[in-house]
Amino acid sequence: MIKFDAVSKRYPNGTTAVDDLSLDLPEGGVTxxxxxxxxxxxTTLRMVNRMVEPxxxxxxxxxxxxxEADAAELRRGIGYVIQQSGLFPHRTVLDNIATVPLLLGWGRRKARARAAELLELVGLPADAGKRYPHQLSGGQQQRVGVARALAADPPVLLMDEPFGAVDP
Structure with missing residues (x-):
């Protein structure tokens, strides 16, 4: 499903972050x-969703x-959990999780119902949905980031140290 063919990323200052990577990642697998x-x-993960261009x-x-894909459209089809959760501080937890489904045109009710379902899946109480990211611990914020990445049931899920702050 994901294929890297002689991919490199070199920055203008001369730094080479990725050099000639060729790799086939099969559909349904975990790599x-x-x-x-x-x-x-x-950098490799960020190139998949064009947050960094090869x-x-x-x-x-x-x-x-x-x-060849529109970058925003590509990103909406890829779940991505970043190292520092990347939550929107001005939006409630429920609305953070519902972000991509809303961008994809789901109705607000359906998107928020999916968000509530995912809160339970990641082990957070329902009332956490009404809170803001700064009102959560680091581990709880990371769980919300995982839930947001799963919200639209994407065919591709990229996770960059998603559980570093999550307690057992």
Missing amino acids: VLVGSSGCGKT TAGTISVGGRDIL
Whole structure:
């Protein structure tokens, strides 16, 4: 489902974050990138959803070159959990989780019902949905980030150290 073909990312200052990566990730599989800090794991993930553009090579998702897709549309079809949760501070937890379904045109009621369902799935009480991110612990915020990534049931889920702050 995801294919890297001779992909590189070089920054203008001369830093090479990813160098000639070729990798096939099958549909339905789980792949883990393991490496030392600064080796390009996050950059590799961010290239899949075009938050970072590759400087060489081709990345395809579902057989389609990501550079041929509208970046916003591509991102709405990929769940992404970032290292620091990335929640919108001015929106309630429920509305944070419902973000992508609303962008995809789901009705508000359906999107919020899905968000409430996911709160339970990630082990948060229903009343957490009315709170704001700053009112949650770091681990709770990370759980909300996971729930948001799952909200629209995306075919691709990218997770960048999603459980670093989550308690057992």
